[in-house]
Amino acid sequence: MAETKKRGRPRSAKAEAAILKAARELLDEAGPARLTIEAVATRARVGKPTIYRYWANARELAMAALMARMPERAGMKTSQSAIADLRTHVRGLIARFATTRGRQSALMLATAERDSEMFKAFRNQVVMTGREEGRAILLRAIAAGEVNVDMPLETLLDLVYGPIFFRLLTVHAPLTQDFADEIVATLVEGVSTRA
Amino acid sequence: MAETKKRGRPRSAKAEAAILKAARELLDEAGPARLTIEAVATRARVGKPTIYRYWANARELAMAALMARMPERAGMKTSQSAIADLRTHVRGLIARFATTRGRQSALMLATAERDSEMFKAFRNQVVMTGREEGRAILLRAIAAGEVNVDMPLETLLDLVYGPIFFRLLTVHAPLTQDFADEIVATLVEGVSTRA
Amino acid sequence: MAETKKRGRPRSAKAEAAILKAARELLDEAGPARLTIEAVATRARVGKPTIYRYWANARELAMAALMARMPERAGMKTSQSAIADLRTHVRGLIARFATTRGRQSALMLATAERDSEMFKAFRNQVVMTGREEGRAILLRAIAAGEVNVDMPLETLLDLVYGPIFFRLLTVHAPLTQDFADEIVATLVEGVSTRA
Amino acid sequence: MAETKKRGRPRSAKAEAAILKAARELLDEAGPARLTIEAVATRARVGKPTIYRYWANARELAMAALMARMPERAGMKTSQSAIADLRTHVRGLIARFATTRGRQSALMLATAERDSEMFKAFRNQVVMTGREEGRAILLRAIAAGEVNVDMPLETLLDLVYGPIFFRLLTVHAPLTQDFADEIVATLVEGVSTRA
DNA sequence: ATCTAAGCGAGACGGTACGTCACGTCTTGGG
DNA sequence: CCCAAGACGTGACGTACCGTCTCGCTTAGAT
Numbered sequence: 023m024a025e026t027k028k029r030g031r032p033r034s035a036k037a038e039a040a041i042l043k044a045a046r047e048l049l050d051e052a053g054p055a056r057l058t059i060e061a062v063a064t065r066a067r068v069g070k071p072t073i074y075r076y077w078a079n080a081r082e083l084a085m086a087a088l089m090a091r092m093p094e095r096a097g098m099k100t101s102q103s104a105i106a107d108l109r110t111h112v113r114g115l116i117a118r119f120a121t122t123r124g125r126q127s128a129l130m131l132a133t134a135e136r137d138s139e140m141f142k143a144f145r146n147q148v149v150m151t152g153r154e155e156g157r158a159i160l161l162r163a164i165a166a167g168e169v170n171v172d173m174p175l176e177t178l179l180d181l182v183y184g185p186i187f188f189r190l191l192t193v194h195a196p197l198t199q200d201f202a203d204e205i206v207a208t209l210v211e212g213v214s215t216r217a
Numbered sequence: 218m219a220e221t222k223k224r225g226r227p228r229s230a231k232a233e234a235a236i237l238k239a240a241r242e243l244l245d246e247a248g249p250a251r252l253t254i255e256a257v258a259t260r261a262r263v264g265k266p267t268i269y270r271y272w273a274n275a276r277e278l279a280m281a282a283l284m285a286r287m288p289e290r291a292g293m294k295t296s297q298s299a300i301a302d303l304r305t306h307v308r309g310l311i312a313r314f315a316t317t318r319g320r321q322s323a324l325m326l327a328t329a330e331r332d333s334e335m336f337k338a339f340r341n342q343v344v345m346t347g348r349e350e351g352r353a354i355l356l357r358a359i360a361a362g363e364v365n366v367d368m369p370l371e372t373l374l375d376l377v378y379g380p381i382f383f384r385l386l387t388v389h390a391p392l393t394q395d396f397a398d399e400i401v402a403t404l405v406e407g408v409s410t411r412a
Numbered sequence: 413m414a415e416t417k418k419r420g421r422p423r424s425a426k427a428e429a430a431i432l433k434a435a436r437e438l439l440d441e442a443g444p445a446r447l448t449i450e451a452v453a454t455r456a457r458v459g460k461p462t463i464y465r466y467w468a469n470a471r472e473l474a475m476a477a478l479m480a481r482m483p484e485r486a487g488m489k490t491s492q493s494a495i496a497d498l499r500t501h502v503r504g505l506i507a508r509f510a511t512t513r514g515r516q517s518a519l520m521l522a523t524a525e526r527d528s529e530m531f532k533a534f535r536n537q538v539v540m541t542g543r544e545e546g547r548a549i550l551l552r553a554i555a556a557g558e559v560n561v562d563m564p565l566e567t568l569l570d571l572v573y574g575p576i577f578f579r580l581l582t583v584h585a586p587l588t589q590d591f592a593d594e595i596v597a598t599l600v601e602g603v604s605t606r607a
Numbered sequence: 608m609a610e611t612k613k614r615g616r617p618r619s620a621k622a623e624a625a626i627l628k629a630a631r632e633l634l635d636e637a638g639p640a641r642l643t644i645e646a647v648a649t650r651a652r653v654g655k656p657t658i659y660r661y662w663a664n665a666r667e668l669a670m671a672a673l674m675a676r677m678p679e680r681a682g683m684k685t686s687q688s689a690i691a692d693l694r695t696h697v698r699g700l701i702a703r704f705a706t707t708r709g710r711q712s713a714l715m716l717a718t719a720e721r722d723s724e725m726f727k728a729f730r731n732q733v734v735m736t737g738r739e740e741g742r743a744i745l746l747r748a749i750a751a752g753e754v755n756v757d758m759p760l761e762t763l764l765d766l767v768y769g770p771i772f773f774r775l776l777t778v779h780a781p782l783t784q785d786f787a788d789e790i791v792a793t794l795v796e797g798v799s800t801r802a
Numbered sequence: 803a804t805c806t807a808a809g810c811g812a813g814a815c816g817g818t819a820c821g822t823c824a825c826g827t828c829t830t831g832g833g
Numbered sequence: 834c835c836c837a838a839g840a841c842g843t844g845a846c847g848t849a850c851c852g853t854c855t856c857g858c859t860t861a862g863a864t
C-alpha cells in the first residue's frame with residue numbers, strides 16, 4: 023500500500039514506442055552489434071538521455087526490442103498423443119529461432135551481462151516462454167503414462183532446447199525441421215539396444 | 218620457386234607470446250568484453266600495429282588467447298563399456314566448461330562473426346575437439362552393439378553437447394556432474410514407457 | 413478596462429527568496445561558472461520554470477544574487493580635504509573588491525551579455541554606485557578649488573576605477589591599500605617634472 | 608641538456624594549424640562563447656581528441672587562437688619627447704583593443720581560470736606585451752628627466768592600461784583616441800591646482 | 803661489410819560512440 | 834494561474850578505443 027505518488031511530467035509512451043521501433047529497425051538492418059544509442063536517438067527523433075532513462079545501455083535496449091518482437095505464441099492445440107504434441111512444439115520452436123530474429127536473440131542471450139535484471143527477463147520471456155509450454159506437454163505425457171521421467175524435469179527440457187541453441191551458435195549443421203523429429207525420437211526411444 | 222623469400226626482420230616470437238600472455242591476464246581479470254587492443258598493447262609493452270599484424274581485431278585475439286588456454290585433452294582411457302566411457306567423457310566436458318574460462322569460451326563463440334576463419338578455428342578447436350572424442354566413443358558403442366543410432370551421428374552429438382552449452386548460457390540451473398549422468402542416461406534409455 | 417485583473421495564484425515571495433539564497437550559497441561554494449539553474453532549483457526546492465519566470469538565464473541570476481549581496485555603502489563622512497576624502501573612498505573601494513565577492517562581480521561584468529538590461533543594472537549598481545560618490549567628491553574638490561579638471565569628469569573617474577579592476581582581472585600585482593594611495597597621489601600631482 | 612628523446616609519431620603541424628585557423632574563424636563568426644570543440648573539430652576536419660591533445664578545453668583554445676591573432680607590434684619609433692611617445696603608444700593600444708578581437712581578448716582574460724598556465728601566457732602575451740614597451744618609454748622619460756616617479760613603476764603602468772580595459776568592459780563611455788590623450792595628460796600634469 | 807626490407811616500440815592521427823550534464827521548454831497534479 | 838516535480842529534445846562535454854599512419858631503431862638475410 024506504500025504507493026509512490028507520481029509527481030512531475032509522466033514519461034512519454036510515444037517516446038518509448040518510437041525508441042523501440044527505431045531499435046527494431048536497426049536490428050533488422052544492421053544487427054545487434056551496430057545498434058548504437060546515437061543511431062537509435064537520431065532515428066527515433068528522441069534525445070539520448072531519454073533512452074538512458076529507460077535502459078542502461080545499448081544491449082539492454084536491444085533485448086527490449088527483441089522481446090517486443092518475439093511473435094506471440096499461438097495457443098497450442100492438444101492432440102491425443104502428448105509425444106506428437108511435443109514434436110509439433112519443437113518444430114515450432116525451430117521455426118521461430120531459425121530466423122534472423124531468432125539468431126539475434128540467442129546471440130543477445132550469450133552477450134548479455136549474466137546477472138542483470140534485463141538478462142533474466144529476456145531469458146524468461148524469449149527462451150523460457152516456450153519452455154513452459156514444453157513443460158506442460160511433458161507433464162501431460164507423464165500423466166497419460168506415455169513417458170516416465172525419473173529425474174528433474176529441467177534436465178529433460180534442457181535436452182530438448184539445448185541442441186537447438188547449440189546449432190544456432192555453432193552453425194556446424196543446419197537447423198531443419200527434421201532435426202526436431204530426431205531430437206524427440208531420440209529422447210523418447212533412447213539409443214540403447216537392450217530393449 | 219614457389220617459396221616466398223623472407224626478407225627483413227622476422228617476426229618476434231617474444232612479442233607474440235607477450236601479447237597472448239597479456240590477453241590471457243586481461244581475460245581473467247576483466248572478461249572478454251573488456252579485452253581491448255590498447256590495454257593488451259600497454260600491458261604487453263608492445264605497439265598496437267604489432268598486434269594487428271597477428272590478429273584482425275580484439276575478438277580474434279580473445280579467441281586466440283582462449284584457445285591457447287584450453288587444457289590439453291588427456292588421452293581417453295577406454296573401458297569395457299562404451300556407455301560408461303561416454304559418461305566419463307561428458308563429465309570431463311562439464312568440468313572443463315564449468316569454469317570462468319569455459320564460460321568465456323562459450324560466450325566468444327556466441328559473439329564472434331559467424332563466417333570468419335577464426336570463428337571456425339575456434340569452434341573446431343574449443344567445442345569440437347571433445348566432439349571427435351565423443352564421436353569415437355559413439356562409433357565404438359555402435360560397433361559393440363551397445364547402441365543403435367538410425368540418424369545422423371551429428372544429431373546425437375548435439376544432443377550431448379547442446380544441453381551443456383545451454384545451461385552455460387542461460388544459467389537457469391547449475392552445471393553439475395549429475396547433469397552429465399542425467400544426459401547420458403536419458404539418451405541411452407529414452408523416456409518412453411512402451412518398452 | 414485597462415487595469416489588468418490579477419488572476420490565479422500570485423507569485424511566491426518565498427520562492428524568490430529561496431532561489432536567491434541558494435544562488436548566493438552556490439556562488440560562495442563554487443563560483444559563478446558553476447552556478448547552474450539545475451543546482452539552484454534543487455537546492456532551493458523550487459521548479460526550474462519558476463526560476464526562469466524571474467531571470468532569463470544563469471548569468472542574470474548570478475548577477476542578481478551578487479547585487480543582493482553587495483554590502484550597503486556606508487554614508488561617507490566628509491572631511492575638510494576633498495582629496496583626503498577621495499583617498500578614503502578609493503581605499504574603501506579596494507577593500508570591497510579585494511574579496512571573493514568583489515572578484516566574482518568583476519568577472520560577471522566581463523562575461524555578461526553587453527547589451528542586456530541586466531548588464532546595465534549590474535554595472536550601475538555594482539560598479540557605478542561607488543562612482544556617484546566619487547563624482548560627488550571630485551565635484552566638491554573642484555568647487556573647493558583643490559582640483560582643476562579640464563576634461564570630461566568621466567575620464568578622471570575611469571582613471572580612478574580602471575586600475576583597480578585591471579589588477580582584479582590580471583592579478584599581476586596585489587590589490588593593496590597602498591595602491592589606493594598611489595593612484596590618488598599620481599592623479600593629483602602628476603608625474604611631470606616641469607613644475 | 609637533459610633532452611627528452613622524441614618517440615612515436617610526431618605531432619602534425621598541419622593539424623595544429625588547421626585547428627587554430629578554424630578556431631579563429633569561429634571566433635570571428637560567433638564569438639568566444641560559441642567556440643565549441645565540436646565545431647572546431649568539424650571545421651578543421653580533425654578528431655576531437657587531437658584538439659584535446661593540444662589544449663585542455665575550449666577556453667584555452669580560444670586564448671591560443673586569439674594570441675596567434677594579435678597583430679605583431681610594430682617597432683616603436685622614438686621621438687625626442689618620451690611623453691609624446693607615450694601618447695602615441697597609448698593611442699596605438701586603444702586602436703588595437705577597440706576591435707572585436709580586442710574586446711574578445713579582454714573578455715577571455717576575465718573568464719579564464721586565474722591560475723592556469725594558459726592564463727598567464729595569455730595575459731603576458733596579449734596584455735603585457737604592450738606593457739613592456741610602455742615601461743621602456745617611461746624609463747626613457749625618467750632618464751631624460753621628463754618625469755619623476757617615486758612609486759613602483761607597475762602602479763603607473765596600471766594607471767595607463769587600467770582605464771582602457773575598464774571602458775572595454777563596462778562600455779559606459781566610448782573608447783576613442785581622445786581618451787588616450789586625456790589619460791596621458793592627466794597622468795603627466797595631475798589635477799592639483801597647487802602648482 | 804654494407805645494404806635494405808621488414809618488424810619493432812611508441813604514439814599521434816581522424817573517427818565513432820560513449821554516458822553525462824545542463825540547457826530551456828513542456829506537462830502533469832495539486833493549492 | 835502559480836507551484837514542485839520531473840520528463841522532454843537538444844547540444845556539447847571530455848573519454849575510451851578503434852584501426853591506420855608515421856617516426857627512428859633494430860635485426861638479419863641478400864648483396
